Amino acid sequence: MDLLNVVIVVGLIHCALFFFDTLFKSCSHYPYLYFLQNTGFQIEVLRVRWFTTAFNRLVQKxxxxxxxxxxxxxxxxxxxxxxxxxxxxxxxxxxxxxxxxxxxxxxxxxxxxxxxxxxxxxxxxxxxxxxxxxxxxxxxxxxxxxxxxxxxxxxxxxxxxxxxxxxxxxxxxxxxxxxxxxxxxxxxxxxxxxxxxxxxxxxxxxxxxxxxxALLPLLFYPAYDSGSGVAVQNIQKGSPVMGPTGLQQGDRVIAVNQCEVLDSDSWYSCIVQAVKQQSPGYCISAELVKEHDESIPVRQLPGGAVECCGANSPDHLCFEYLETEEGTLELPQHSCLPGRIVVETADLMCNAARDCTSGLHCLKPSLENGTKLVRIERLDAKLVLFLGHPAEIFHTVLISDYVPLYFILSSAIPEMVxxxxxxxxxxxxxxxxxxxxxxxxxxxxxxxxxxxxxxxxxxxxxxxxxxxxxxxxxxxxxxxxxxxxxxxxxxxx
Structure with missing residues (x-):
């Protein structure tokens, strides 16, 4: 319900109260007048007033x-x-x-x-x-x-x-x-x-x-953990992060890309960082590229992105190989690889070739402007891959600083407090x-x-x-x- 609907509903309630108040007073309904006199209620235009002396003795004490x-x-x-x-x-x-x-x-x-x-x-x-x-x-x-x-x-x-x-x-x-x-x-x-x-x-x-x-994390500690991740409290219907391999209610998120998530503030910072920065690359071996590459002739897309995967490869992404400092190409410039296998296999993420250790190569997904490949790491669960604008994650996923330590508990109570x-x-x-x-x-x-x-x-x-x-x-x-x-x-x- 948006603000306009709330205003309309509250306004109609006030109008109905004022209408019936005027009607009953004009007809001199004794039970109604007796009710107003004994309860201290007074109905005015867009206002309801209540006055009582019931607390006088307590305040005097x-x-x-x-x-x-x-x-x-x-x-x-x-x-x-x-x-x-x-x-x-x-x-x-x-x-x-x-x-x-x-x-x-x-x-x-x-x-x-x-x-x-x-x-x-x-x-x-x-x-x-x-x-x-x-x-x-x-x-x-x-x-x-x-x-x-x-x-x-x-x-x-x-x-x-x-x-x-x-x-x-x-x-x-x-x-x-x-x-x-x-x-x-x-x-x-x-x-x-x-x-x-x-x-x-x-x-x-x-x-x-x-x-x-400030003391709530300590007071809730016997039943909830805080400061080492956030709990997924709710996911809006139709959110792009939902699905069999997507986020689930109760998941404990501990990282977004290379950004560590400790609480709601760091969750927000990590999402903002994912929005501002380019999608990171992944350090993978040449053997993995040669085994899974399904490239087709490269096609240039508007905005500078490159398409090297066919329509029959919905789970694949086109990755761009970042050259080493010597400028030698040990792998094809573009490779069509299964996104989940690349992300789950890579232990390191990179922004340049020098970020990878010896024997590994930095490959970055080639995506259109505004589209990012976001890696969401959960505790004791598979990685979640999101392809789209990271702001959709923030707007459709409700998180909590309090992670329940027992499955029968919910994050709703500490969040309300x-x-x-x-x-x-x-x-x-x-x-x-x-x-x-x-x-x-x-x-x-x-x-x-x-x-x-x-x-x-x-x-x-x-x-x-x-x-x-x-x-x-x-x-x-x-x-x-x-x-x-x-x-x-x-x-x-």
Whole structure:
């Protein structure tokens, strides 16, 4: 299912919910109104809101646990968040300037740094298949953020009305209702503990997810091996690497051509190397050539390739003999040889005649532009030969860093945990950075106001002047964040 289908389906669901909500409310169906009142659901245009007080007592208990320890925790969080504020503001300003300079450079010759902050949109820069990870990650990061605010508020004796979750189209956002009057009546230092608590908890969540991600190979080790090959998790239907002698689900790939595969990163690097470089040659003996050669008169193909095999030899390839440094031809210039026998027999691969040991000769397949002969080496299985564009391997084969040590296990579970940790690390860090920027509707707006009172309370007694300074800083940050978002959306569209 692509992005357009997802948008249509979600849009139809929202329209149906809003239609029936309006219908039942206009007819004054008591059971429906009673249901909304008791569950806290509220249906709006393209939005579903849920509010509850069920967690108030639990958060009250958390907020009164070791008050001095919590005070130190949230004080540390406020100082860390205030240190992050100028860094995040600098990043958003620099990203906006870089985008503006890139857009103004018509010929594209000016090389600038990529934007630091980029919205993650399923179907555009996130696979639509990861929509579930996307939604779960947003809920997790948002809930952790709001729980941080709530616990800090309880610690500072600010009343909590309840918690809620808003589903804007398919974007979930958690929120907590605090008593605004009580919050604003607190001294600036205590306000900052509450306002920075959400950002601080997102930072802690980022560190936790990153550490867990680094420890996953060790945690999964009793059942899975990692760092010595990749496991084939899935192969798309119709993939050119499928077949009786092709890749199979569960295979352990350890090399692509001469490139050693250790993990998913090296797998990707090996595929890129196979795309950029020419197909390597193979060091074989003269006896093998003489025994299997089925050459026909050479025919030149467009693009510089040579055809020396007939139509009756589908498993054969035309190999070109690379001369030695002395320039003597010990074998025919072109030989039609069975590809699998050549590849399986050759212990060495070569790019020049000197790469082969004494008594062996370097023969390279003569192929058209874009077509490569790729040798995929599996553990305890026959070699897989692929003839085509190597990018097809990358796009049609799903691999995993975790190789099951027992046949009853699957790589799906560690891959799901790994992907979840990656998403939480990225999204939680991004949420922390974006929230600390002095911008309207973000925590940064209120942090700047409290910080202005804290720093300038004695120097500028007039509250209205301090508010004007805070508004100026907020407008400044909002402008650059808006400019950055608009520019990135235009680039992605």
């Amino acid at each position: 958390w907020g009164t646990w070791h008050p001095k320890l919590l005070q130190c925790w949230f004080t540390m969080g406020s100082w860390f968040s205030l240190g992050l504020l100028p860094l995040a503001t600098y990043l958003i300003i620099k990203a906006s300037i870089d985008i503006w300079q890139t857009d103004s450079d018509g010929n594209g010759s000016k090389q600038t740094q990529a934007p630091v902050l980029e919205p993650m949109v399923p179907g555009i820069n996130i696979p639509i298949s990861d929509l579930g990870y996307y939604v779960i990650t947003l809920i997790t990061c948002s809930v952790v953020h709001e729980v941080g605010h709530a616990i800090a508020a309880v610690r500072e004796d600010v009343h909590i009305s309840g918690f809620g979750l808003v589903l804007v189209f398919f974007l979930p956002v958690a929120y907590v209702h605090l008593n605004t009057d009580q919050l604003q009546s607190l001294p600036p230092k205590r306000q900052l503990r509450i306002l920075c608590a959400g950002i601080w908890h997102n930072v802690v969540l980022t560190v936790f997810a990153a550490v867990l991600l 790994t992907r979840m940790c990656k998403y939480i690390t990225i999204f939680s860090a991004g949420l922390a950075v974006i929230n600390v920027i002095p911008c309207y509707f973000f925590d940064g707006q209120y942090i700047v106001r409290a910080l202005t009172d804290f720093l300038l309370g004695k120097k500028i007694p007039r509250k209205s002047v301090r508010r004007a300074i805070a508004v100026f800083v907020t407008v400044f940050g909002s402008f650059f964040l808006f400019l950055n978002c608009i520019s990135i959306v235009l680039k992605l569209s």
